[in-house]
Amino acid sequence: MSGVNANSLLSPMPRISSSSSSSSSRSNGCKRLSLFSCGVLASSAAVANPSRSSEERVYEVVLKQAALVRELPKRDGETALDWNKTIQNEGISDGNLLDEAYSRCGEVCAEYAKTFYLGTQLMTPERRRAVWAIYVWCRRTDELVDGPNASHITPKALERWEKRLTDLFEGRAYDMYDAALSDTVSKYPVDIQPFKDMIEGMRLDLRKSRYENFDELYLYCYYVAGTVGLMSVPVMGLAPESKASVESVYNAALALGLANQLTNILRDVGEDARRGKVYLPQDELAQAGLCDDDIFRGKVTEKWRSFMKGQIKRARMFFDEAEKGIGELNEASRWPVWASLMLYKQILDSIEANDYDNFTKRAYVGKAKKLLSLPIAFGKAVVAPQISKMW
Numbered sequence: 062m063s064g065v066n067a068n069s070l071l072s073p074m075p076r077i078s079s080s081s082s083s084s085s086s087r088s089n090g091c092k093r094l095s096l097f098s099c100g101v102l103a104s105s106a107a108v109a110n111p112s113r114s115s116e117e118r119v120y121e122v123v124l125k126q127a128a129l130v131r132e133l134p135k136r137d138g139e140t141a142l143d144w145n146k147t148i149q150n151e152g153i154s155d156g157n158l159l160d161e162a163y164s165r166c167g168e169v170c171a172e173y174a175k176t177f178y179l180g181t182q183l184m185t186p187e188r189r190r191a192v193w194a195i196y197v198w199c200r201r202t203d204e205l206v207d208g209p210n211a212s213h214i215t216p217k218a219l220e221r222w223e224k225r226l227t228d229l230f231e232g233r234a235y236d237m238y239d240a241a242l243s244d245t246v247s248k249y250p251v252d253i254q255p256f257k258d259m260i261e262g263m264r265l266d267l268r269k270s271r272y273e274n275f276d277e278l279y280l281y282c283y284y285v286a287g288t289v290g291l292m293s294v295p296v297m298g299l300a301p302e303s304k305a306s307v308e309s310v311y312n313a314a315l316a317l318g319l320a321n322q323l324t325n326i327l328r329d330v331g332e333d334a335r336r337g338k339v340y341l342p343q344d345e346l347a348q349a350g351l352c353d354d355d356i357f358r359g360k361v362t363e364k365w366r367s368f369m370k371g372q373i374k375r376a377r378m379f380f381d382e383a384e385k386g387i388g389e390l391n392e393a394s395r396w397p398v399w400a401s402l403m404l405y406k407q408i409l410d411s412i413e414a415n416d417y418d419n420f421t422k423r424a425y426v427g428k429a430k431k432l433l434s435l436p437i438a439f440g441k442a443v444v445a446p447q448i449s450k451m452w
């Protein structure tokens with residue numbers, strides 16, 4: 062799309078409304094994800110915070126999201142998270158205006174996240190546009206603290222953004238992008254909590270520039286990225302044949318968000334340091350014999366390599382956890398998820414290929430590798446999902 066920029070994304074547009082409700086369910090039984098003890102940490106975060114760890118607090122949100130889905134009645138011949146028919150049967154009330162709102166979301170997506178946009182093409186039209194609407198809201202939220210006007214953003218502005226969020230969940234949309242999301246949340250069992258939590262993550266980012274331990278970092282990563290997984294699952298839907306518990310799929314989705322954000326942090330160490338930010342856990346840096354000054358100095362040493370190996374190992378473990386859940390998603394939704402996972406995971410390979418110099422070199426995945434990932438992701442998603450579980 063031409064003319065999509067950070068300012069236009071945040072500028073208000075004509076206010077239109079859409080109605081609100083919520084919807085659907087599945088089995089219980091859960092598998093608890095614990096990646097704190099993956100060998101990179103000498104001290105456990107739960108010990109650092111003996112009352113309740115971030116992992117436990119986030120897990121409560123996961124359980125709540127899964128419970129919301131289970132509370133909704135199953136329809137004959139429909140699995141709990143298989144709402145495609147529901148959407149098609151009920152139709153969309155404000156036809157043209159909503160179509161326009163969604164197509165604007167698609168344009169933003171195509172502009173900002175080309176590969177992801179391509180990946181959504183395989184999804185059903187209803188799911189595709191719902192994911193675009195979520196994407197746009199996330200992107201706009203992120204731009205409040207990371208965009209061109211970020212230096213003017215105050216807690217008050219975030220409060221207004223949150224009020225606007227509550228309004229759109231109640232069917233009162235301020236602009237076209239909001240209207241699309243308002244429609245989406247009225248049709249899929251998407252809860253407001255992960256959205257509120259993402260705003261909380263932006264608040265945290267405004268006031269915090271150091272993370273004492275992985276427990277603190279975990280919470281931040283949940284807020285800004287794990288939430289995306291929780292928002293997306295209800296729209297992407299589960300495979301009708303899936304026997305997995307809803308919790309385990311939400312956990313995998315959470316893990317993908319965490320893995321992506323940890324990878325982002327590892328890729329951007331130098332860039333963040335130049336903004337005075339160090340996201341890496343302070344206690345782990347200290348255990349490796351490193352401190353902030355080593356990061357500001359930006360010299361790749363043996364200590365740094367060894368520290369980075371541990372961080373990369375942990376990020377990969379979250380990716381592994383995420384992979385286990387993708388096969389449980391509705392078949393048409395798997396491709397963009399596999400594609401995004403593969404592309405992000407390769408950033409870790411690229412950090413290694415740069416000999417862990419994430420101070421002066423930006424790890425990236427080249428075009429050829431990106432293009433090659435798409436058919437492989439397609440294969441894992443559609444052609445041989447069973448085989449991909451064994452890889």
Ligand SMILES: CC(C)=CCC/C(C)=C/CC/C(C)=C/CC/C(C)=C/[C@@H]1[C@@H](COP(=O)(O)OP(=O)(O)O)[C@]1(C)CC/C=C(\C)CC/C=C(\C)CCC=C(C)C
Binds near residue numbers: 192287290315322
């Ligand atoms: C299919 C799919 C991938 C859907 C998600 C689409 C979506 C709603 C994305 C929103 C992304 C966004 C703009 C988030 C705002 C906060 C933020 C910036 C988070 C970081 C993303 C990277 O964004 P960016 O474009 O800035 O990256 P670059 O710096 O340009 O490289 C994050 C790192 C996190 C994004 C998190 C995800 C994509 C998690 C997706 C998880 C799922 C879709 C769940 C999948 C389900 C299972 C069962 C595994």
